[in-house]
Amino acid sequence: xxxxxxxxxxxxxxxxxxxxxxxxxxxxxxxxxxxxxxxxxxxxxxxxxxxxxxxxxxxxxxxxxxxxxxxxxxxxxxxxxxxxxxxxxxxxxxxxxxxxxxxxxxxxxxxxxxxxxxxxxxxxxxxxxxxxxxxxxxxxxxxxxxxxxxxxxxxxxxxxxxxxxxxxxxxxxxxxxxxxxxxxxxxxxxxxxxxxxxxxxxxxxxxxxxxxxxxxxxxxxxxxxxxxxxxxxxxxxxxxxxxxxxxxxxxxxxxxxxxxxxxxxxxxxxxxx
Amino acid sequence: xxxxxxxxxxxxxxxxxxxxxxxxxxxxxxxxxxxxxxxxxxxxxxxxxxxxxxxxxxxxxxxxxxxxxxxxxxxxxxxxxxxxxxxxxxxxxxxxxxxxxxxxxxxxxxxxxxxxxxxxxxxxxxxxxxxxxxxxxxxxxxxxxxxxxxxxxxxxxxxxxxxxxxxxxxxxxxxxxxxxxxxxxxxxxxxxxxxxxxxxxxxxxxxxxxxxxxxxxxxxxxxxxxxxxxxxxxxxxxxxxxxxxxxxxxxxxxxxxxxxxxxxxxxxxxxxx
Numbered sequence: 110x111x112x113x114x115x116x117x118x119x120x121x122x123x124x125x126x127x128x129x130x131x132x133x134x135x136x137x138x139x140x141x142x143x144x145x146x147x148x149x150x151x152x153x154x155x156x157x158x159x160x161x162x163x164x165x166x167x168x169x170x171x172x173x174x175x176x177x178x179x180x181x182x183x184x185x186x187x188x189x190x191x192x193x194x195x196x197x198x199x200x201x202x203x204x205x206x207x208x209x210x211x212x213x214x215x216x217x218x219x220x221x222x223x224x225x226x227x228x229x230x231x232x233x234x235x236x237x238x239x240x241x242x243x244x245x246x247x248x249x250x251x252x253x254x255x256x257x258x259x260x261x262x263x264x265x266x267x268x269x270x271x272x273x274x275x276x277x278x279x280x281x282x283x284x285x286x287x288x289x290x291x292x293x294x295x296x297x298x299x300x301x302x303x304x305x306x307x308x309x310x311x312x313x314x315x316x317x318x319x320x321x322x323x324x325x326x327x328x329x330x331x332x333x334x335x336x337x338x339x340x341x342x343x344x345x346x347x348x349x350x351x352x353x354x355x356x357x358x359x360x361x362x363x364x365x366x367x368x369x370x371x372x373x374x375x376x377x378x379x380x381x382x
Numbered sequence: 383x384x385x386x387x388x389x390x391x392x393x394x395x396x397x398x399x400x401x402x403x404x405x406x407x408x409x410x411x412x413x414x415x416x417x418x419x420x421x422x423x424x425x426x427x428x429x430x431x432x433x434x435x436x437x438x439x440x441x442x443x444x445x446x447x448x449x450x451x452x453x454x455x456x457x458x459x460x461x462x463x464x465x466x467x468x469x470x471x472x473x474x475x476x477x478x479x480x481x482x483x484x485x486x487x488x489x490x491x492x493x494x495x496x497x498x499x500x501x502x503x504x505x506x507x508x509x510x511x512x513x514x515x516x517x518x519x520x521x522x523x524x525x526x527x528x529x530x531x532x533x534x535x536x537x538x539x540x541x542x543x544x545x546x547x548x549x550x551x552x553x554x555x556x557x558x559x560x561x562x563x564x565x566x567x568x569x570x571x572x573x574x575x576x577x578x579x580x581x582x583x584x585x586x587x588x589x590x591x592x593x594x595x596x597x598x599x600x601x602x603x604x605x606x607x608x609x610x611x612x613x614x615x616x617x618x619x620x621x622x623x624x625x626x627x628x629x630x631x632x633x634x635x636x637x638x639x640x641x642x643x644x645x646x647x648x649x650x651x652x653x654x655x
Contacts, residue, residue, distance in 0.1 A: 151432075152426075152432065152436055153425075154431075158427075158540075158629065158632060159425065160628050161629055163425055259544070260537060260540065260541055261534075261537050261538070261541050262425075264534050264537035265534070267533065268533055268534050270534070274508060274551065275548065275552055275555065278551065279548055282548065342640075355432055355433050355436045356431065356436075357430060359506070364613065374434070
C-alpha cells in the first residue's frame with residue numbers, strides 16, 4: 110500500500126486575520142484526518158476597508174506564502190478576499206483548487222429559501238463589490254439579495270463583546286438601517302460574525318434563518334478533495350500549524366475565541382510575506 | 383528681502399490614517415501661513431493592534447516618504463507611532479525636529495491638574511507601551527496615570543457614530559472598567575477620539591477635564607519653529623496637500639469628518655511607500 114505524497118500535503122487556509130479560524134474549525138471537524146495550515150495576514154488586517162488593488166496584492170502574496178509551505182488546496186477563508194481576488198488567486202494557483210467563502214455562503218442561503226429575501230452582513234469592501242448579490246442572484250434569479258456594511262461588528266468580535274446590550278444595540282441599528290427589508294435569511298458575510306451569531310439571532314427574531322459560510326465551505330472542500338481523489342489516507346489524525354504575519358500574542362488571545370480553545374503565542378509561527 | 387528656501391518647506395504631518403487630521407487642523411489654525419503636507423498610511427492602518435516591530439517599520443517608511451517630498455519639520459500625529467517609534471524617527475530624521483503627540487498631551491494634563499489622577503483612553507499598542515504613564519509621571523511624580531485600551535472607540539469614530547446611545551454605552555463601559563479610579567482629567571490618547579469628545583464629556587461628567595494632544599502639539603510645533611528661526615515668511619496663506627497610501631474615496635469620506643469640511647477623492651494623492 111503506497112502513500113500518495115501529494116495527498117499527504119496540508120490544506121491551506123488563508124484569512125486577513127483570525128476570523129477564518131471559524132472556517133478552519135469547520136474543515137477540521139469535517140475532515141479530521143487532513144493536515145491543515147492556516148495563515149492570518151495580521152500585519153495588514155483589516156482587508157475590509159482597503160482598496161481592491163491592495164486587497165488583491167495582499168491576497169496573492171499570502172497565497173504565495175502558503176504555496177511555498179506546500180499545500181494541495183487553498184481555502185480563501187476571508188469574505189473580502191473572496192469577493193475581490195478569487196479569480197486572480199485561481200489563475201495564480203492553477204491547477205490547484207481554490208475555494209472561496211462567498212459562493213458556498215450564497216448557495217446555502219438560496220438552498221434554504223428559494224425565491225427568498227436574503228440580507229448579507231459584511232465588510233465595506235465586500236458590499237462595494239456586490240459579490241454576494243451577484244452570486245445569490247446567479248444561483249436563484251428570483252432571490253432578492255441586499256448587502257449591509259457592518260464594520261462595527263468586526264470591532265465587537267475582536268474586542269470580545271459578542272453578547273450583551275451594546276452588541277444587541279449595534280446589531281439592531283444595522284438591521285434597522287435595512288429599512289423594512291424583511292429577510293428570510295441573514296448571511297454572515299464576514300468570518301468574524303459567527304462569534305455574534307446568538308446576538309444576531311436574538312435581534313432578528315425566530316423567523317429568520319442565519320447562514321454562515323463555514324460549514325458549507327467545509328462541505329465544498331470535502332467534495333472537491335473527493336472528486337479529485339485528493340483525500341489523505343486516514344492513517345492518523347491531521348496536524349494543524351498556525352502562521353501569522355504579525356502579533357502572535359494578540360493572534361493567540363483573539364484567535365482562541367474563534368477556535369474555541371486556549372492558544373498561546375508559542376502556538377503561532379510568525380512569517381514575512 | 384530674501385526668502386529662506388528651507389523655511390518655505392512644508393511641515394510634514396504623519397498618521398496611520400485620517401485621525402491625525404485633528405492635529406493637522408490645529409496646526410493650520412495656529413500657523414495659517416505654513417505649508418502643510420499630510421500622509422495617512424491607510425494601506426496599513428490601524429497601527430494600534432500591530433506589534434512594535436511592525437509599527438516602527440511602517441513609521442520609518444512613512445517618514446522617509448515625507449522626507450522625499452521635502453519638509454522642514456515632522457509631526458508624528460499618531461499616538462501609537464509616537465509611543466513606539468519616536469526615538470527611531472528622531473534618529474532617522476536628525477537634525478530635523480520631530481514632534482510626537484504623547485508628550486504634549488501628557489504635559490497638558492499634568493499642567494491642568496498637578497498631582498492629579500489622569501485616565502488615558504488609547505489604543506492597545508499605546509497602552510502596552512505605557513508611554514503616557516511614563517511621560518506623565520516623569521513630568522509630575524505626584525501624578526497618578528492610568529491607561530485604558532479602547533479599540534471600540536476607534537471603530538465608532540470611523541463609522542461616524544460619534545454621538546447617541548450606542549456611543550455613550552461604549553464609553554460608559556470603558557470608564558466603568560477603570561474600577562472606581564476617579565480621574566481629574568481624561569486624556570484623549572488617540573487622534574480618533576476628539577470626534578467623540580462630547581460623548582466622553584457627557585459620560586464622564588462635569589468635574590472631569592478632557593485633554594487632547596491636538597492643540598498642545600500645535601503649540602509645540604509653533605515654539606519649535608520660532609526657537610529655530612524656521613517660520614515661513616508670511617507672504618500668503620499656507621497650502622495643504624493630502625497623501626494616502628490607499629483608498630482615496632474612503633479617506634475623503636472619513637477624513638472630511640475629522641477636518642470638518644467636505645473632501646472628495648480628488649483632494650487625495652495616492653502614494654506607495
